[in-house]
């Protein structure tokens with residue numbers, strides 16, 4: 218008997234049964250479970266939870282405990298995750314002090330934390346979402362240049378060098394700004410910059426503009442063949458250079474022409 | 485030039501004293517004419533060696549100019565044009581070698597000619613002072629008398645005073661010649677018609693997005709956004725595009741209806757969407773430095789600032805009028821359209837501007 222029963226159960230039978238059982242449960246789970254979103258939901262809500270915690274430490278003093286806004290900072294209801302990614306990702310937020318404009322500075326949160334805060338703020342009200350790579354890459358530089366001059370150059374200067382606005386506000390230089398952040402800025406209109414929503418400026422045009430900005434502001438990859446740009450800020454620096462150096466050289470020459478020739482004299 | 489300092493003594497002229505030692509004030513109280521200071525010689529005037537050295541220096545400048553011209557021609561042949569050719573030259577930056585070489589060699593060849601000429605004049609050409617007295621510009625009385633006599637004689641012989649027909653027709657002919665010029669120049673003005681008062685906007689005309697070339701739905705314009713628009717019948721390919729866009733360009737913004745202080749302005753918009761002329765009323769710069777939180781628009785030319793929440797009132801700067809607003813509404817499909825043309829002239833003021 219012993220031998221028979223031993224024979225009936227092959228030594229690997231247990232393993233085979235186990236594999237079948239696992240496959241069956243796995244298959245059943247896959248078939249019956251409410252797809253995979255349950256786990257995604259779990260990690261999503263975890264992200265929102267984390268984001269909320271970060272928000273309450275870092276942002277709530279100005280934007281209110283629930284992002285409803287105070288007299289120190291605007292309400293964040295409906296600004297969307299793109300706005301958070303831009304403001305925190307460029308170091309503008311958390312703001313150091315109130316003033317005409319909050320400048321970009323050192324980024325103090327890592328991207329994972331920024332994503333958590335963005336996820337939390339997105340739950341306050343629907344708004345523009347963080348774009349994916351294919352939404353901001355692969356634009357056409359030439360048509361981007363035209364669009365840039367129509368929509369952006371009035372404030373950011375034809376070469377993206379930035380410029381002054383009223384009462385201490387200014388349009389920052391676009392050099393070194395990442396494609397994602399440029400996209401988010403156009404979409405959300407941070408601070409005093411107007412927004413350029415997809416309804417009036419389609420996504421392809423945003424790609425083109427980004428391609429142009431990155432071409433025009435990256436002087437290493439795309440040197441400007443005109444030599445020194447003098448900051449590319451137009452007539453002010455060029456005029457100053459001309460007045461000081463060109464006119465200086467002319468005056469020097471004029472003085473040399475009219476100078477008294479050395480005389481031979483007995484001392 | 486240290487070699488000139490140890491020039492041998494015997495070449496030097498006697499030291500002279502200025503003013504010839506004469507009195508500064510004469511006996512009768514007037515300032516005496518001090519006359520010219522005595523002439524001082526240059527080293528090159530008295531030292532043949534120095535003169536030869538100067539001669540060599542001048543010649544060197546001219547030689548340098550020749551070399552630079554040769555260099556110009558050589559660089560024209562050697563360097564290839566085009567954006568793929570560039571070099572970094574400190575401190576100028578990235579430049580096309582062709583342009584850079586042409587500019588430098590041409591500059592040197594011209595400058596060296598000038599420098600040689602100036603050096604020549606300063607060291608070798610005569611520098612003796614001499615006096616050229618001024619004379620009255622008037623001719624002598626005899627010459628004047630002669631001219632008047634000739635004129636009277638000529639007038640008498642031509643019969644100008646006697647033959648009235650000839651005189652009058654001649655005056656008439658000469659008076660009429662300029663009329664041809666007046667007719668020609670009339671084209672330049674002085675009648676600008678109503679061009680300054682009117683734009684291409686008319687009632688019922690759709691607003692066209694300058695980015696997409698499509699009509700704009702009111703719902704497409706979000707609060708805080710900025711859009712540029714032009715009349716539906718205008719296209720960038722039109723021959724007169726530049727002429728028309730200079731007056732017709734629009735700035736389209738949307739404010740929270742509660743933020744609009746000027747009720748008339750709000751009524752001319754559509755649910756907070758407002759359309760303003762993009763042409764500054766100072767001297768007509770295109771103006772669209774829009775700050776979406778303060779609703780201010782700044783003109784980059786002379787810093788005029790307009791408050792779009794208050795009928796584009798001028799709040800700072802030299803502009804004399806608010807930005808004209810276009811009255812808009814929506815058509816049956818929800819596209820923004822003009823309900824009227826501009827009721828005031830857009831752009832800078834002019835003498836006959838109607839208020």
Ligand code: FES
Pocket residue numbers: 764765766767768769771783784785786787788801802803
């Ligand atoms: S043109 Fe706008 S302020 Fe002068």
